[in-house]
Amino acid sequence: MFLKLDxxxxxxGQWRLQVSLCLExxxxxxxxxxxxxxxxxxxSLIAGFETPSRGSIRINxxxxxxxxxxxxxxxxxFQENNLFNHLSLYDxxxxxCHPGLKLNSSDKxxxxxxxxxxxxxxxxxxxxxxxxxxxxxxxxxxxxLVQHRPLLLLDExxxxxxxxxxxxxxxxxxxxxxxxxxxxxxxxxxxxxxSPLAGTTAFMHDGRLLEYGPTAELLAKPQHAELTRYLKFxxxxxxxxx
Amino acid sequence: xxxxxxxRGRTVNVRSAQTGVWALLPGALSLAVLLTLMGxxxxxxFSVAPPIRPMAILQDPYIGKVVRWQAILSATLSVGLxxxxxxxxxxxxxFPGRTxxxxxxxxxxxxxxxxxxxxxxxxxxxxxxxxxxxxxxGGEITLPLYGxxxxxxxxxxxxxxxxxxxxxxxxxTIPEESWKLASSxxxxxxxxxxxxxxxxxxxFLPGVCLIVFLxxxxxxxxxxxxxxxxxxxxxxxxxxxxLRYDFDPAQAAxxxxxxxxxxxxxxxxxxxxxxxxxxxSGRRIDARHRPDLKNPIGRTVDITLILTTxxxxxxxVLAVFTQGIRGPITSVISNxxxxxxxxxSLLIALGATATACGLALGLAxxxxxxxxxxxxxxxxxxxxxxxxxxxAIPAMIIGTGLFIVLLQAGALDRGTLLVICAVNALMxxxxxxxxxxxxxxxxxxxxDQLCAxxxxxxxxxxxxxDWPAIRRPIxxxxxxxxxxxxxxxxVAALFDTQGDTTLPVxxxxxxxxxxxxxxxxxxxxxMLLSVSLFWLIDRSIGR
Numbered sequence: 001m002f003l004k005l006d007x008x009x010x011x012x013g014q015w016r017l018q019v020s021l022c023l024e025x026x027x028x029x030x031x032x033x034x035x036x037x038x039x040x041x042x043x044s045l046i047a048g049f050e051t052p053s054r055g056s057i058r059i060n061x062x063x064x065x066x067x068x069x070x071x072x073x074x075x076x077x078f079q080e081n082n083l084f085n086h087l088s089l090y091d092x093x094x095x096x097c098h099p100g101l102k103l104n105s106s107d108k109x110x111x112x113x114x115x116x117x118x119x120x121x122x123x124x125x126x127x128x129x130x131x132x133x134x135x136x137x138x139x140x141x142x143x144x145l146v147q148h149r150p151l152l153l154l155d156e157x158x159x160x161x162x163x164x165x166x167x168x169x170x171x172x173x174x175x176x177x178x179x180x181x182x183x184x185x186x187x188x189x190x191x192x193x194x195s196p197l198a199g200t201t202a203f204m205h206d207g208r209l210l211e212y213g214p215t216a217e218l219l220a221k222p223q224h225a226e227l228t229r230y231l232k233f234x235x236x237x238x239x240x241x242x
Numbered sequence: 243x244x245x246x247x248x249x250r251g252r253t254v255n256v257r258s259a260q261t262g263v264w265a266l267l268p269g270a271l272s273l274a275v276l277l278t279l280m281g282x283x284x285x286x287x288f289s290v291a292p293p294i295r296p297m298a299i300l301q302d303p304y305i306g307k308v309v310r311w312q313a314i315l316s317a318t319l320s321v322g323l324x325x326x327x328x329x330x331x332x333x334x335x336x337f338p339g340r341t342x343x344x345x346x347x348x349x350x351x352x353x354x355x356x357x358x359x360x361x362x363x364x365x366x367x368x369x370x371x372x373x374x375x376x377x378x379x380g381g382e383i384t385l386p387l388y389g390x391x392x393x394x395x396x397x398x399x400x401x402x403x404x405x406x407x408x409x410x411x412x413x414x415t416i417p418e419e420s421w422k423l424a425s426s427x428x429x430x431x432x433x434x435x436x437x438x439x440x441x442x443x444x445x446f447l448p449g450v451c452l453i454v455f456l457x458x459x460x461x462x463x464x465x466x467x468x469x470x471x472x473x474x475x476x477x478x479x480x481x482x483x484x485l486r487y488d489f490d491p492a493q494a495a496x497x498x499x500x501x502x503x504x505x506x507x508x509x510x511x512x513x514x515x516x517x518x519x520x521x522x523s524g525r526r527i528d529a530r531h532r533p534d535l536k537n538p539i540g541r542t543v544d545i546t547l548i549l550t551t552x553x554x555x556x557x558x559v560l561a562v563f564t565q566g567i568r569g570p571i572t573s574v575i576s577n578x579x580x581x582x583x584x585x586x587s588l589l590i591a592l593g594a595t596a597t598a599c600g601l602a603l604g605l606a607x608x609x610x611x612x613x614x615x616x617x618x619x620x621x622x623x624x625x626x627x628x629x630x631x632x633x634a635i636p637a638m639i640i641g642t643g644l645f646i647v648l649l650q651a652g653a654l655d656r657g658t659l660l661v662i663c664a665v666n667a668l669m670x671x672x673x674x675x676x677x678x679x680x681x682x683x684x685x686x687x688x689x690d691q692l693c694a695x696x697x698x699x700x701x702x703x704x705x706x707x708d709w710p711a712i713r714r715p716i717x718x719x720x721x722x723x724x725x726x727x728x729x730x731x732x733v734a735a736l737f738d739t740q741g742d743t744t745l746p747v748x749x750x751x752x753x754x755x756x757x758x759x760x761x762x763x764x765x766x767x768x769m770l771l772s773v774s775l776f777w778l779i780d781r782s783i784g785r
Contacts (some may be wrong), residue, residue, distance in 0.1 A: 047691075048694070048696065049691055049694065068694065069691070069694040069695045069696060070694060070696060070697030070698075070699075071697070074695075075695065076691075076695060078691065078692070080691060081688045081691075082692065084689065084692075084706070084707060086710040086711065087706070087710075095696050095698070095706070096696065099696055099697050099698040099699075099702045099703070099706070100701075100702040100705070100706070101706060109267065145697075
């Protein structure tokens with residue numbers, strides 16, 4: 001098992017998150033649920049931005065509870081602020097190789113490969129403010145690639161993009177996942193849109209994983225009333241082909 | 243839940259934060275320096291001063307006179323005149339040169355006080371411009387520049403522009419829709435003032451009045467040069483006279499203590515209004531839809547007010563320049579005393595800015611760590627507040643305390659420059675910390691998780707993420723601080739017993755000896771060097 005969350009608990013005041021979860025290497029999981037369900041908190045726990053009060057988080061067999069975010073084999077993309085606004089796209093990506101931007105030739109090769117894969121070579125010297133939203137997110141994705149970390153967490157990073165760009169980004173993530181054997185967890189409010197990328201979906205509600213299973217099955221036959229209600233209010237008309 | 247997390251700001255793993263407990267060290271060191279300097283100064287004052295009774299202070303006719311006449315009159319005049327000028331500037335937001343004028347309203351804030359005083363003498367003095375013009379026309383005017391009139395003029399010169407700049411944001415809080423509504427209702431200018439402008443401006447007034455009052459109440463160089471007797475003195479000047487002329491440290495300490503109690507009380511009252519003044523809407527003033535914009539009387543009044551203010555502010559500065567350029571330049575610049583004074587002032591300015599920069603960075607970085615990594619919001623705020631403590635304790639109080647410390651240690655002849663440097667650093671610190679702390683906090687809010695994920699911490703994080711964000715505000719504030727320290731005459735005058743004369747004190751000596759032609763040249767050199775210093779620091783750090 002590549003990622004194993006064993007009875008992980010986290011509390012904030014009266015609110016409590018309690019989750020157990022297993023993922024195989026190369027698997028892509030879509031995390032859905034209403035706002036406040038604890039999806040982003042779960043990603044923060046895996047990434048190391050929050051510390052669980054109980055339970056263990058194991059990645060590739062190692063317990064990572066005690067590790068800080070930079071030491072975990074995890075990389076995360078946020079909804080916004082994925083890039084430093086004062087640095088060029090190239091430097092932003094290069095930070096994934098060395099935090100002091102001291103790059104050797106192998107680092108430069110890695111950056112070049114990542115930039116080619118995300119089609120950013122032509123705009124490498126531009127600042128984030130001078131490129132489109134999609135290009136910014138591609139740069140963040142390129143940095144995730146140069147970091148060479150096997151677990152990619154996506155906390156709605158494409159939510160602000162238009163449907164066409166979102167589709168392109170999902171396709172890009174999927175191809176990169178396959179090429180680099182990445183395990184991906186993606187938080188989304190558009191489960192049908194993400195279904196071609198994510199073979200498995202988990203539904204979270206009030207800090208708990210209520211349903212977990214193959215995406216198509218879970219969306220077609222929800223077992224819990226909460227999921228039925230959630231899906232009723234979620235757009236379910238867009239099924240792109242990758 | 244996610245909202246709950248968001249509302250407390252992005253946080254990083256506490257465990258990882260604990261490993262970075264070294265991040266508290268800079269703040270602890272800065273705090274130690276601050277407390278040693280300010281605490282040491284206050285302790286020295288307490289140890290020497292006779293016991294004081296608060297009620298006796300309030301009932302003291304001397305204090306009453308100082309507060310009642312000089313400071314209250316100065317503050318009332320400055321704010322009272324600033325109100326119509328600010329309204330005129332807000333109403334005429336399109337006239338050519340408005341931005342430049344508003345920028346130049348900041349000039350008196352950075353201008354060395356002693357230079358401005360010389361400028362006022364050059365215009366309103368016995369042999370000044372006005373008297374020369376009037377005499378040319380065959381008349382004569384005698385303006386009693388030395389005394390309360392001169393002090394009031396000088397205080398209005400410094401504080402009217404400041405009050406205008408502090409009041410202008412009040413008009414930014416008025417939404418464009420209010421003007422459109424007023425237009426559709428056909429409201430007159432008087433009704434606009436009553437129904438729209440006054441409700442927006444009045445919350446700003448108490449804060450502006452208190453700030454200006456505090457500045458006039460603690461005024462030193464103006465009162466020292468234009469004072470003309472005890473009727474219009476300030477406690478700061480009384481402290482100076484106790485130490486310099488009577489050499490009575492106990493009397494000086496008692497006055498410093500009174501000043502401390504009064505200033506702290508005013509500062510405590512002021513805290514309530516600071517958020518109002520700092521709370522800018524960020525909107526641009528948009529007066530296009532004001533119904534009274536085309537009123538010819540209003541337009542004439544506004545233009546007259548703006549032009550009069552511009553003349554009142556710029557003519558003294560121009561007068562200093564023209565007199566300086568026509569003065570005995572060769573003899574002044576060939577005097578080695580001038581260059582020694584320049585060197586001392588330069589050392590003070592650079593030392594003060596470097597010290598203040600170190601203290602501010604230490605406090606701000608540790609405060610950020612406390613807030614975002616240890617989630618200790620209150621402690622973080624207190625740490626930032628400690629950096630602004632010197633706003634409530636005027637330079638003269640700290641200077642007096644340190645003077646007593648040096649006197650008791652028998653080191654008055656050795657530590658002078660160091661003490662002037664330290665006091666100036668404390669005076670710059672509040673402006674510096676207010677300019678960099680919010681930027682560092684914003685940077686943490688935006689990038690903490692990203693930095694944690696990329697392993698960016700310590701020096702690499704400072705170099706790659708923090709420094710690019712703060713270099714502009716820090717460059718500007720340090721430039722400003724450098725210029726202010728270079729032109730500061732307060733504490734430097736207090737320590738002017740050991741021959742360590744600074745450039746502003748040299749200018750004061752020249753004015754005191756009625757060598758106004760030399761003083762004008764020195765003033766121009768002082769002004770040019772202040773501006774160059776500001777430009778150099780701002781350019782080298784901020785760009």
